[in-house]
Amino acid sequence: MPEISRDEVAHLATLARIELSDAELDHLAPQLSVILESIASIAEVAAADIPPTSHAVPLTNVFRADEPRPGLTAEQALSGAPEAEQQRFAVPRILGDEQ
Amino acid sequence: MSTQTADTLLSFEEALERFDPAMGLEVHVELNTVTKMFCGCSTEFGAEPNTQTCPTCLGLPGSLPVVNGKAVESAIRIGLALNCEIAEWCRFARKNYFYPDMPKNFQTSQYDEPIAFDGWTEVTLLDGEGAGETFRVEIERAHMEEDTGKSLHVGTSGRIHGADYSLVDYNRAGIPLIEIVTRPITGAREKAPAVARAYVAHLRDLLLGLGVSDVRMEQGSLRCDVNLSLAPRVSAGSTTDVPLGTRTETKNVNSLRSVERAARYEISRQAAILVEGGSVLQETRHWHEDTGITTSGREKSDAEDYRYFPEPDLVPVAPSRAWVEELRATLPEPPREHRARLQALWGFADLEMRDVVAAGAIPVIEATVAAGTTPQAARKWWLSDLARRANEQGVDLSDLPITPEQVARVQALVDEGALNDKLARQVIDGVVAGEGDPDAVVAARGLAIVSDEGALGDAVDRAIEANPDVAAKIRDGKVAAAGALIGVVMKDMRGQADAGRVRELIIEKLS
Numbered sequence: 001m002p003e004i005s006r007d008e009v010a011h012l013a014t015l016a017r018i019e020l021s022d023a024e025l026d027h028l029a030p031q032l033s034v035i036l037e038s039i040a041s042i043a044e045v046a047a048a049d050i051p052p053t054s055h056a057v058p059l060t061n062v063f064r065a066d067e068p069r070p071g072l073t074a075e076q077a078l079s080g081a082p083e084a085e086q087q088r089f090a091v092p093r094i095l096g097d098e099q
Numbered sequence: 100m101s102t103q104t105a106d107t108l109l110s111f112e113e114a115l116e117r118f119d120p121a122m123g124l125e126v127h128v129e130l131n132t133v134t135k136m137f138c139g140c141s142t143e144f145g146a147e148p149n150t151q152t153c154p155t156c157l158g159l160p161g162s163l164p165v166v167n168g169k170a171v172e173s174a175i176r177i178g179l180a181l182n183c184e185i186a187e188w189c190r191f192a193r194k195n196y197f198y199p200d201m202p203k204n205f206q207t208s209q210y211d212e213p214i215a216f217d218g219w220t221e222v223t224l225l226d227g228e229g230a231g232e233t234f235r236v237e238i239e240r241a242h243m244e245e246d247t248g249k250s251l252h253v254g255t256s257g258r259i260h261g262a263d264y265s266l267v268d269y270n271r272a273g274i275p276l277i278e279i280v281t282r283p284i285t286g287a288r289e290k291a292p293a294v295a296r297a298y299v300a301h302l303r304d305l306l307l308g309l310g311v312s313d314v315r316m317e318q319g320s321l322r323c324d325v326n327l328s329l330a331p332r333v334s335a336g337s338t339t340d341v342p343l344g345t346r347t348e349t350k351n352v353n354s355l356r357s358v359e360r361a362a363r364y365e366i367s368r369q370a371a372i373l374v375e376g377g378s379v380l381q382e383t384r385h386w387h388e389d390t391g392i393t394t395s396g397r398e399k400s401d402a403e404d405y406r407y408f409p410e411p412d413l414v415p416v417a418p419s420r421a422w423v424e425e426l427r428a429t430l431p432e433p434p435r436e437h438r439a440r441l442q443a444l445w446g447f448a449d450l451e452m453r454d455v456v457a458a459g460a461i462p463v464i465e466a467t468v469a470a471g472t473t474p475q476a477a478r479k480w481w482l483s484d485l486a487r488r489a490n491e492q493g494v495d496l497s498d499l500p501i502t503p504e505q506v507a508r509v510q511a512l513v514d515e516g517a518l519n520d521k522l523a524r525q526v527i528d529g530v531v532a533g534e535g536d537p538d539a540v541v542a543a544r545g546l547a548i549v550s551d552e553g554a555l556g557d558a559v560d561r562a563i564e565a566n567p568d569v570a571a572k573i574r575d576g577k578v579a580a581a582g583a584l585i586g587v588v589m590k591d592m593r594g595q596a597d598a599g600r601v602r603e604l605i606i607e608k609l610s
């Protein structure tokens with residue numbers, strides 16, 4: 001049975017830039033374990049003759065023509081941004097990488 | 100960052116005496132489709148920030164991506180041009196990461212099912228030692244993904260506290276990108292940096308020939324990451340397999356020259372660490388064009404945890420073999436064959452052709468010849484004056500503000516006798532300076548050769564009168580002295596005369 005450790009939850013929280021308190025980590029780790037266990041139980045049902053699948057419908061090659069469609073104005077695009085400056089989304093400094 | 104210490108470097112020669120470099124090159128190329136990879140937003144370069152977005156490329160809830168068919172077609176053609184297998188069935192995958200340059204918190208990419216894989220290509224070294232030598236580069240894969248947004252950093256760098264933040268423009272987010280990954284290139288030794296450069300130049304030509312990208316490195320539509328590691332040098336003929344050393348990944352090297360310089364720098368830097376008994380840190384490094392060095396970037400362990408999984412919102416891509424063959428039939432002649440054919444057609448010597456290739460002048464010469472100029476004349480213009488200008492400005496020949504058609508027109512004026520070489524150069528100056536077409540520049544600057552025999556005759560008379568000694572020599576049969584008088588006349592006519600005709604007139608008058 002997969003089990004997700006407290007450390008793993010802390011690591012995931014760091015990746016997702018979410019701050020979790022010790023109490024929250026204690027609380028979430030067992031909960032996430034239960035969820036993973038529930039999902040893993042599906043694997044028991046799946047017999048060898050059932051191929052793993054990632055899509056619910058058996059479609060392939062759904063393509064769009066390379067034709068432009070109107071999108072959002074800059075005002076619309078930025079309307080949901082907590083902060084904007086110079087017609088750009090203002091975000092906390094990105095570590096290191098330029099561009 | 101204020102305390103950036105300079106790296107210790109071992110000389111390139113010494114580094115190569117002790118170590119063998121292995122390189123892996125990852126090239127990202129932006130396709131020139133009209134719309135983005137998964138939505139209908141425009142991909143045009145240079146638009147005002149955040150004017151080319153929609154709910155899909157902003158990752159807003161409820162939006163659904165749909166694959167751009169043209170981008171898949173381009174990806175397959177690139178794969179075929181690189182002698183790759185084309186997947187019968189492949190999926191997109193989410194590459195999860197949490198930098199704000201992707202508003203979705205993931206980049207839609209391909210993971211273990213790239214559309215193209217197991218290819219190869221051959222690159223030819225052009226200048227320096229080993230010119231003409233051919234290296235085979237194995238292609239591991241070419242996969243489809245999307246570009247990220249562009250961030251601009253604001254605030255005082257080096258401060259730990261304070262108002263440091265970034266501003267993001269998502270116009271570029273979602274532009275179709277093909278990532279082409281080589282297998283480790285080993286055995287190139289001291290030529291490794293030159294091979295890296297030649298490979299990227301070769302890819303650029305190949306992609307240009309396919310017509311799938313603008314491949315403008317200075318605009319970022321072609322970018323290269325250089326992975327490099329060193330292993331202790333094995334003696335020639337040894338069959339022992341030496342494992343590859345720890346590699347670094349130098350990101351976003353954005354010119355051909357920088358690809359070569361960055362590889363050289365990393366060889367010297369890593370060698371200096373290894374000879375001191377240290378170990379190379381596996382990390383991302385950033386190339387600094389201005390100082391010519393690399394510096395440590397973000398730490399790998401954290402950022403590499405991408406938790407890929409198949410993209411549920413996009414159905415798999417399964418190119419039929421018939422479609423693949425149809426696309427194979429559209430491939431242009433490969434660059435090497437193309438070069439060989441043109442060289443024969445143009446009658447260029449090997450050395451001439453080598454210079455043409457090294458200057459990236461094939462497309463412009465081709466177009467100039469197509470506009471009616473002889474190959475030698477086209478070569479002369481592009482490789483002398485124009486190559487010098489491109490060099491000075493650090494741009495490609497094709498980016499100069501003069502078209503092959505305009506160059507052809509200047510040469511046509513020379514052939515008609517309306518311009519001599521010196522005047523033609525001034526016309527080229529004018530066109531490059533934005534003064535208009537060659538004919539407009541000739542008119543505006545008054546550059547045409549004076550064919551008015553009366554005016555020319557007067558100038559010759561003035562020159563003879565002012566230089567009696569020279570005139571006497573010519574009268575005595577020392578025709579070689581005419582050169583001095585031709586110079587005087589040309590100066591008098593402000594260069595706007597046909598030197599051959601001036602010579603004829605001088606001899607006529609003095610015999």
Ligand SMILES: [Zn+2]
Nearest residue numbers: 138140153156
């Ligand atoms: Zn969009």
